[in-house]
Structures are given as structure tokens and as C-alpha cells.
Amino acid sequence: MKRIAIGVGENENIIQACHIFKEKHPKTELRLVYSDEDLIKAAFDRNIDAVIRGSLSASNIIAKLKERYPHLSRxxxxxxxxxxxxxxxxxxxxxxxxxxxxxxxxxxxxxxxxxxxxxxxxxxxxxxxxxxxxxxxxxxxxxxxxxxxxxxxxxxxxxxxxxxxxxxxxxxxxxxxxxxxxxxxxxxxxxxxxxxxxxxxxGAVTFGMDRVYIDTSRDQSIEGYLRSLVLAEELIED
CATH class of the missing domain: 3.40.718.10 (Isopropylmalate Dehydrogenase)
Known part of the structure; x- marks a missing residue:
């Protein structure tokens, strides 16, 4: 089973996108996380296949990722x-x-x-x-x-x-x-x-790290977050 962690902030369009995605991809597990710290942990967790920033803030997350992956870009x-x-x-x-x-x-x-x-x-x-x-x-x-x-x-x-x-x-x-x-x-x-x-x-494909990480805007629509979920799943190696 593929596992995707996704961040939930103030824009709850991400939750609606997850519901729609699950209807079409029931075999993919989605893990909703609600803090920067938990999303960063998910990015380093080898049991998670892909991570999407969702509607969490970028600055703290990217800064922490760059501590491990200094040449990160999007x-x-x-x-x-x-x-x-x-x-x-x-x-x-x-x-x-x-x-x-x-x-x-x-x-x-x-x-x-x-x-x-x-x-x-x-x-x-x-x-x-x-x-x-x-x-x-x-x-x-x-x-x-x-x-x-x-x-x-x-x-x-x-x-x-x-x-x-x-x-x-x-x-x-x-x-x-x-x-x-x-x-x-x-x-x-x-x-x-x-x-x-x-x-x-x-969403933005993230380079310079050995993980699937999709960066997204905090202001994205339901359809935009849904596209990011689709992209993340496609990039996970079977």
C-alpha cells in the first residue's frame, strides 16, 4: 500500500481534496498531519512514500528540510x-x-x-x-x-x-x-x-532530496490539492 502524508493548515480545501482522492484511490493511505513538526518527521520517515506540504506554512518546513538537504530546490x-x-x-x-x-x-x-x-x-x-x-x-x-x-x-x-x-x-x-x-x-x-x-x-516537485516531496501553496483550491495528490502517487515507485 502506498502511504502519503499531507499537511493540514488553515485552508481546509486540502481535507476536501483528500476525501475526493480516497474515493478514486482507496488503496492509497493518506495520513493527515496538523503541525510543521509532524510533517517534517513524515518527510524523514521511510515508512511514508510521499509527503505533500498541503496548507501548512512553507518557511519553517523548508528551513528544516534544508538542514538535511542543503541543495534543496523546487x-x-x-x-x-x-x-x-x-x-x-x-x-x-x-x-x-x-x-x-x-x-x-x-x-x-x-x-x-x-x-x-x-x-x-x-x-x-x-x-x-x-x-x-x-x-x-x-x-x-x-x-x-x-x-x-x-x-x-x-x-x-x-x-x-x-x-x-x-x-x-x-x-x-x-x-x-x-x-x-x-x-x-x-x-x-x-x-x-x-x-x-x-x-x-x-504543486512543486522538490529536488535535492531522496524523497518524494510536493510543495504546495497555502492558497490552493480543492482541485489544486487534488492534482498534487495525484502527482505524488504517480511519483511513488511501485
Whole structure:
């Protein structure tokens, strides 16, 4: 029997999602936990196959996980039936250097290959290419995007393209890995797409740890939490 632990905080949509999930997956055991401490314990418990943050707060949980897994990072999986991609970084303290984004991109590549998909990578920056020089922070972001594109092109065999600020073009081109300039920008993109415009998110796949851990927003809908449950079950090895 597969066992999934899931956190219950102030947003009780997660409870409704669990009820719906159990009707369709009666052989999967769900363990509802109500504190950060218990969810962290579940993440380290080898008798638990997968953990979903649910509607518990992220900061304390992620901090504790990073004590054991210092290179932890996340990528949100979005699939609306036509466009399917991993969006990363999405943690507000993640992806602040080219090296960080390079490591996260490699994790995304490995993940897509594990699920038998061909990676197509889009690199984003905080301005168009011809915006270079207008502002120091914009110029630095563009320089970083160039470095990351070059680094991935030289060290992988994947299809990599720098879209600068044109995320709409990257989505239209069906790029399935979208690398934001940093986690703060990635988090805003996630909230705009998923929480404001209702693009279907399955939660964030967590890399850098040898466990199935799905990170979710505290503000997610019943359907959003249900998708995260489905994703977690699919990622558990039989």
C-alpha cells in the first residue's frame, strides 16, 4: 500500500481534496498531519512514500528540510492540457545565482527524462536583449541569462533558448522547462498564472532530496490539492 502524508493548515480545501482522492484511490493511505513538526518527521520517515506540504506554512518546513538537504530546490509543474512545463525557481530565496539556476535546471532535465519527456529549456531575464544598459539590475539579469544559456548549452545536449523577458513566447513555443531570473520573479509568475488565472498546477516537485516531496501553496483550491495528490502517487515507485 502506498502511504502519503499531507499537511493540514488553515485552508481546509486540502481535507476536501483528500476525501475526493480516497474515493478514486482507496488503496492509497493518506495520513493527515496538523503541525510543521509532524510533517517534517513524515518527510524523514521511510515508512511514508510521499509527503505533500498541503496548507501548512512553507518557511519553517523548508528551513528544516534544508538542514538535511542543503541543495534543496523546487519546480512547479503546470499543465493546462495544451501547455505543460516546469516553472523554476519558485522559492523566494532560491535561484539567486547562475550556479543555483544551473543546478536547478539540471534537476529539471533529469526529472523530465525520468518521466520520458524531452527537455526544452527557456531562460528568462528581467528585460529584453536591447534593454541592456537601461538599468544596472536589468543589465545584470540579462548577463546572468546569457551565462546560464551558455552554461547549459556547453554542458548538456538539450535544446536551450534565451527568451529574456518574453515568457509568453516561451509558453507559446511549448518550452517545458522555464527558468525565471530568480525565485521571487518565479513566485510572482506562479501566482499570476495559477492563483489569479487558474492555470492547473500540480504543486512543486522538490529536488535535492531522496524523497518524494510536493510543495504546495497555502492558497490552493480543492482541485489544486487534488492534482498534487495525484502527482505524488504517480511519483511513488511501485
Amino acid at each position: 519546480a512547479t509543474y503546470i499543465n493546462n492540457g495544451e501547455q505543460e512545463f516546469l516553472l523554476t525557481p519558485v522559492g523566494i530565496d532560491e535561484g539567486n545565482t547562475v550556479e543555483d539556476k544551473f543546478r536547478i535546471a539540471l534537476n529539471c532535465i533529469d526529472f523530465l527524462k525520468q518521466v520520458e519527456k524531452t527537455p526544452k529549456i527557456a531562460i528568462l531575464a528581467e528585460g529584453r536583449e536591447d534593454d541592456f544598459g537601461r538599468d544596472s539590475s536589468v543589465s545584470n539579469s540579462i548577463k546572468d541569462s546569457r551565462k546560464l544559456t551558455k552554461l547549459l548549452s556547453e554542458n548538456t545536449d538539450e535544446d536551450v533558448k534565451n527568451y529574456h523577458i518574453l515568457i509568453e513566447k516561451a509558453v507559446q513555443d511549448k518550452r517545458n522547462i522555464i527558468i525565471a531570473p530568480n525565485g521571487r520573479v518565479g513566485n510572482i509568475i506562479f501566482r499570476t498564472m495559477v492563483l489569479l488565472n487558474s492555470w492547473p498546477s500540480y
